[in-house]
Amino acid sequence: MSMKTEDNSVLPLIVENKDPIFNNEGKVELLQKIFFGGNHLIPDTFDKEFYDKINKEYIELNNNYKENNGTDQQRDGFDREISKDQVEAAIWRLRTWTAPGPDQQFAEFFKHAGEKFTEAIVTMMNIIWQKGEIPTEWKMADVKFLRKPGKTSYMYYSSSSYRPISLTCVICKLMERVILERIVAYTEGHRLIDLTQKGFRKQPLNKKCVTPFSPNYS
Template sequence: MALTRKSSITSSKSSLRTSQDEDEAWTCAKCTKIFKESDAQLMECQRCKEHFCITCLKKTKAKYSMLCKTDAMWFCGKCRIVMEQHAVTDIEIERRCKQIMENFEERITSLEKTVDNKCDEDRVPTPNQVPVTTEMPKQKIKEEVVLKHLSALKIDKSPGMDKLHLRLLKEIAESITKPLCIIFSQSLENKTVPNDWKNAMISAIFKKGNKSLAKNYRPVSLTSVVCKIMEKMMREFIIEHMKTNNLFSKKQYGFIAGRTTGLQLLEVMISGQRH
């Protein structure tokens, strides 16, 4: 960057001289000449921040005046070489990333064509029926399981209509484990749940877009935390029964521990490459 003495004064503390009363001066990094004149004509490297006089740079006053009128960044000889090397490296990285993305898009397009060719809407395969020979046994609510779920509560979540905060339930977990165990057991025995557990507090969560439009909000139901604990225990019973009796399809990837939809996509890609 071309500069004059007036335009190069900086507010940085690091640039202050030993005395604030001393006139600001610059030293040419090449000829080590000190410039104090108000009309000193120097170039400042934007990388190393060194100054160079136009005599050492072999630049005319006309060329210097033209540079003063532009916002172009200027680099000394050594820094220019480094910046050019970095530019070449960045261009190569950008080229390789672009090539990788193009190859990935070609593979996705090829897989889509393969899937379209193999799928026939008129001949949708019927899922294999899995015979159920073992009935789900009657479950017994255990106190240690209830305590485990109470201890695992996240206190930053919101309570339901009953206003029982998760922090409170977690701190008194040992005291309420047995009463909750009795309530859960009675609920299973009578095949019903308390009416308070059926109530929910609905809150509108903003998604994106115009906040004045109702379609840009999604409803969230805040239900009883105690009811959620019982639901989690019931889910664990059902999942364990289905795993024990091999009732899950090998193509089931969602909502099962150890399986994800991403893993399913990976398997489809591998299958497409084999064929």
């Protein structure tokens, strides 16, 4: 159930000074080595100072939140239970005609499953929210390789002509959306994001971002 009609199968891969790779096992091994070789985990390339700085800021924000939100009423904006309305809104926003994740459940199923099913999802999400433990299955993803647009036909035989995408479980996407809406509302409402930051904000700030530069080009 995907709108993509183009065949996205990986063509035989040509490696310099080696025989072409025709079998799928060999293709997977090569692409996995290139895209998931773990270079980002090499100590020499890891910015520990930046990591420690971010971790410190996170701990400070967390401590300030606990100090300033001691009562249940004050925590209501962030720690409250997940409601049925929130889950229904997240389901309504799901994109259809997209490929499923490891659970093989399509978005269309969630949109037409009915009220009882939605209530069951709400109950499950609240248990997860209270315990703070994500099901292991939700952390899994099916990785697919798509050919990059604009590549000439002869370049399709190179591993650099492909890019990986991760297909995750739809139900995991639902909970991510519910939590994201809550985090955005809390951070924006408490002005935790610097006012000079224009990117990755929920409000349409394109005009505000361009305005400060206008006098320089007039």
